[in-house]
Amino acid sequence: MNLAKIIKLANGMLLTPDLDIDIEIRGGYGADLMSDVLAFSQPDSVLLTGLTNPQVVRTAQMAEFRAIILIRGKQPQPETLSIAAQENIPLISSPYGMFELSARLHKAGLPSFESNDI
Amino acid sequence: MTSRTPTEQEIYGRRGRLITDHDANKISRIEELAYELKVHDVMTADMHTASPDMLMSEVLDILRINRISGVPVLQDGQMVGILSLEDIVRAMQKNELSAPVSQYMTRSLITVAGYDTIIKALQAFTDSRLGRLPVIDENNKLVGVITKGDITRGFLTALQRDYKEEEVRRYRASHLFEDIISDRTTLVLRYNIKAHDFIRGGNASSHIKRALLRLGADPQVARRCGIAVYEAEMNLIIHTKHGGILKLEMEPHRITMSTTDDGPGIPDISQVLQAGYSTASEQVREMGFGAGMGLINIKRCVDKMDIESTVGKGTKLTMRINLPIENSNTHKDK
Numbered sequence: 001m002n003l004a005k006i007i008k009l010a011n012g013m014l015l016t017p018d019l020d021i022d023i024e025i026r027g028g029y030g031a032d033l034m035s036d037v038l039a040f041s042q043p044d045s046v047l048l049t050g051l052t053n054p055q056v057v058r059t060a061q062m063a064e065f066r067a068i069i070l071i072r073g074k075q076p077q078p079e080t081l082s083i084a085a086q087e088n089i090p091l092i093s094s095p096y097g098m099f100e101l102s103a104r105l106h107k108a109g110l111p112s113f114e115s116n117d118i
Numbered sequence: 119m120t121s122r123t124p125t126e127q128e129i130y131g132r133r134g135r136l137i138t139d140h141d142a143n144k145i146s147r148i149e150e151l152a153y154e155l156k157v158h159d160v161m162t163a164d165m166h167t168a169s170p171d172m173l174m175s176e177v178l179d180i181l182r183i184n185r186i187s188g189v190p191v192l193q194d195g196q197m198v199g200i201l202s203l204e205d206i207v208r209a210m211q212k213n214e215l216s217a218p219v220s221q222y223m224t225r226s227l228i229t230v231a232g233y234d235t236i237i238k239a240l241q242a243f244t245d246s247r248l249g250r251l252p253v254i255d256e257n258n259k260l261v262g263v264i265t266k267g268d269i270t271r272g273f274l275t276a277l278q279r280d281y282k283e284e285e286v287r288r289y290r291a292s293h294l295f296e297d298i299i300s301d302r303t304t305l306v307l308r309y310n311i312k313a314h315d316f317i318r319g320g321n322a323s324s325h326i327k328r329a330l331l332r333l334g335a336d337p338q339v340a341r342r343c344g345i346a347v348y349e350a351e352m353n354l355i356i357h358t359k360h361g362g363i364l365k366l367e368m369e370p371h372r373i374t375m376s377t378t379d380d381g382p383g384i385p386d387i388s389q390v391l392q393a394g395y396s397t398a399s400e401q402v403r404e405m406g407f408g409a410g411m412g413l414i415n416i417k418r419c420v421d422k423m424d425i426e427s428t429v430g431k432g433t434k435l436t437m438r439i440n441l442p443i444e445n446s447n448t449h450k451d452k
Binding site for chain 2: 035036056
């Protein structure tokens with residue numbers, strides 16, 4: 001699913017306006033525990049999270065996420081934003097909560113990327 | 119301390135207004151090149167010229183045969199004017215193709231210097247509305263001619279060179295181990311990790327992952343290494359007293375990663391290897407870490423993990439990933 005479409009579905013605000021959002025996202029993963037993200041996610045997906053610190057971007061980078069959506073309208077710390085821009089990982093803020101947003105994206109056809117494979 | 123008024127350039131930057139970091143990110147490679155490339159990098163040095171006493175019809179032949187639209191006019195090596203097709207058209211209208219060049223040439227000379235930047239030449243083109251400009255050296259001697267076409271060509275050549283340089287860099291890195299002959303070649307990357315530096319947490323791992331990919335590592339291997347060293351780096355940041363050293367040793371057949379620190383040390387190693395066991399503070403948990411999964415994650419990513427620790431002395435964590443010899447196919451345990 002195209003990231004631009006995901007942003008629309010999430011009613012989201014793109015916080016990194018310079019980054020390309022015409023990219024393909026293969027699935028979704030939601031977690032607030034970074035170790036879970038590292039352990040159970042698959043590459044090329046979008047990360048839904050309630051955390052806003054710079055480690056979110058580093059974690060996303062290591063686990064090869066293509067984009068991050070901050071749930072419940074959360075705003076990132078300034079460092080988070082600058083690392084996201086630097087590492088070319090679009091950062092989006094959505095007013096929906098984790099369950100609501102996951103449901104909306106999944107219902108629209110975005111697969112769940114929770115798995116036990118590294 | 120002396121103070122001075124900042125120059126306009128310093129205040130407004132090169133585009134006539136304040137340049138923020140945001141703007142700086144948007145400056146394209148072409149814009150950079152416009153300031154980096156010099157006129158003498160792109161000009162035509164081997165040019166055709168005319169003299170003031172040549173006939174207009176003779177210059178017309180030069181232009182026609184060489185398919186150019188103008189020539190500088192030289193007298194005793196000094197440039198005295200420029201003659202373009204437009205001047206020839208004027209002469210033709212008056213049926214004066216047998217007139218000398220000196221009668222029709224443009225004498226008001228707009229020139230650019232060889233050491234000028236391309237951006238300056240582009241400005242001169244816009245200001246003068248001319249299609250070609252003579253290029254002079256420090257002694258006002260004509261050294262070449264520049265057209266807008268030369269500039270476009272210069273940009274393309276420079277961009278291609280950039281691209282090739284990156285290719286060569288990648289090639290060199292990925293062939294490092296083939297090009298260097300020794301009984302045992304090892305590349306060591308070492309990073310000093312500061313305790314409690316959460317802002318920069320993960321930077322070293324990010325550098326490591328990029329280096330591995332540049333060295334031609336399989337993306338799957340780079341991902342496993344990245345996750346393992348990231349968890350290990352965060353452990354140094356979260357748990358140690360004075361930080362520690364993160365080291366990656368790359369050999370043709372394996373990658374060995376390690377962290378060493380000087381305390382506090384782990385009283386019972388079997389405990390920390392249990393899923394969910396954690397000593398992390400509430401602050402660390404709020405950041406999404408400290409769930410007692412770090413070492414378990416590392417173990418999943420690497421082929422071999424060792425941990426040695428002495429309370430009061432420190433901990434050494436060693437992680438190893440074996441690389442398939444010869445082919446670069448994905449290699450995974452399980």
